[in-house]
Amino acid sequence: MSDLKVAGFKSSEILETLGGAFGKYTETEKKAQIKKVNGIFELRIKNEEGKEGVWTIDLKKEGKVYQGPAKPKADVTIILSDDTFSQLAAGKLDGQKAFMTGKLKTKGNIMLATKLDGVLKVRVES
Template sequence: MSDIKIDGFKSSDVLAALAKAFEGYSDEERKAQIKKTNGIFEMRVKNEEGKEGVWTIDLKQTGSVYKGEPKSKANVTLILSDETFTQLAEGKLDGQKAFHDW
């Protein structure tokens, strides 16, 4: 998972864990998740130093998470701070509150 992590981004740990979970899916589980979600999510995350990291969660074609922009057009692009992403992932902040504060 080191290819997903970027130094200085707490969110990369979360995304690396998600990638590892996806890798553990059987083909049937992966296909079911793709059918259920049917979307490509581009995550644009800024850290405290103002640097941007980009990751893609592809639940439309490959059932994978990878570092970088989507290989196909994203259905959803989220632009958020590293802190906000981490708080959302940890359940310390709900999406509606995060959107409102932005």
């Protein structure tokens, strides 16, 4: 899963852990998670140096995390800073609060974006 890790992005370590958690799922668990979320998240994360990294969480077809733009098209694109993503994943920041304060922006299905909190909790449980 090291293809998820990118130097200078704290988020990439979180996404690598999440990808590993998905990889440990049985086929039944993966199908249940896909059924529950039914969406593709494209994460556009900017680090402190201003560089942008793009990762995709596919919980519509494959149940995996990969680096790069969504294929097929994302249901929701979430744009945020590396720090904001780390806080969301750690449970220190609420997604709705981040959205309301402008720390998180979305394009596409905003209701699907609300499911990201639950998806990020998966890595904690694994």
